[in-house]
Amino acid sequence: MTTTVVIVDDHAMFRAGVRAELLGQPGSPVDIVGEAEDVSTAVAAIRTHQPEVVLLDVHLPGGGGVEVMRQVGPSEVRFLALSVSDAAEDVIGTIRGGARGYVTKTITGPELVDAITRVADGDAVFSPRLAGFVLDAFAGSIEVAAVDEDLDRLTEREREVMRLIARGYAYKEVAKELFISVKTVETHMSAVLRKLQLSSRHELTRWASDRRLL
Numbered sequence: 233m234t235t236t237v238v239i240v241d242d243h244a245m246f247r248a249g250v251r252a253e254l255l256g257q258p259g260s261p262v263d264i265v266g267e268a269e270d271v272s273t274a275v276a277a278i279r280t281h282q283p284e285v286v287l288l289d290v291h292l293p294g295g296g297g298v299e300v301m302r303q304v305g306p307s308e309v310r311f312l313a314l315s316v317s318d319a320a321e322d323v324i325g326t327i328r329g330g331a332r333g334y335v336t337k338t339i340t341g342p343e344l345v346d347a348i349t350r351v352a353d354g355d356a357v358f359s360p361r362l363a364g365f366v367l368d369a370f371a372g373s374i375e376v377a378a379v380d381e382d383l384d385r386l387t388e389r390e391r392e393v394m395r396l397i398a399r400g401y402a403y404k405e406v407a408k409e410l411f412i413s414v415k416t417v418e419t420h421m422s423a424v425l426r427k428l429q430l431s432s433r434h435e436l437t438r439w440a441s442d443r444r445l446l
Contacts (some may be wrong), residue, residue: 234263235352240274240300241289241314246337250287250314253266253341254348261349270294283309284352288331290315290322290345312351314344318446319395321383323362333357349392362413382443393420397433398440 236252239247247267254262265281268274273295278286278300288297288311301311313326313334323334332351335344336359347357383391389410396406403421407414430436 234261235285235349236263236281236283236332237285237287237348238266238268238274238277238283239264240268240277240292240297241287242269242292244269244339247411248295250344254345257341260345262345269404271296271299271303278304278307282307283349285309286311287314287348288312288326288370290317290326297326297331300429301330310351310354312347312357314339318359318362321445323358334362335359336362364428381389386424390420390424390427393417394424395440395445397421398437398445400437 239250240390241247241250247269251264251267254260254264265283266277268277269291274286274288274292279294286300288300290297292300297313297315299309311331313323313331314337315322315326315334316337317323318336326334332354333347333356335347335357339347339359350357385393391411393406395407397403401409403417404413405415406412411415425431425436428436428439430439
């Protein structure tokens with residue numbers, strides 16, 4: 233038995249790498265029937281190929297993985313998020329959007345094959361650390377609505393800067409990581425502190441830690 237899969241990611245090289253890993257496993261039960269790079273091509277590929285599982289990146293041009301699931305609507309297709317992000321708001325938001333699982337891009341080829349087949353069988357699959365986020369959210373120890381409301385004040389770039397600064401990166405390191413100038417980092421940081429009503433990096437780190445954003 234094979235599991236049909238569509239890979240959705242905006243980086244062609246990453247899609248090629250995932251394809252090679254999945255098909256390169258001995259006796260791989262995975263059949264890749266399509267690929268897509270953004271929301272519109274993902275929805276079209278899913279409707280055309282009707283795969284059993286969609287490997288879905290969280291951040292995509294055109295609205296993100298949650299928008300793909302919203303446009304596809306109720307169906308037999310199961311979504312497995314495969315993302316570089318391990319932030320609580322991404323994990324919880326994606327699961328709330330309809331995904332059956334969430335794994336990070338540090339996963340190995342054999343582990344990904346196993347995750348795909350388990351999701352196809354109806355299981356919910358998470359990387360170990362991420363399962364805790366979901367359990368905490370349902371238990372109420374993470375205030376999901378409050379996290380969303382706070383983050384909605386920030387632009388996507390401000391969120392990226394916020395997370396790196398909160399993790400202890402220096403301004404120069406943030407600039408290098410995001411390919412922007414130190415001056416731009418400073419501007420974004422000022423906006424983040426103003427919008428979140430915080431006064432220092434120390435307060436920002438504590439704020440992000442309390443919300444499981446690190």
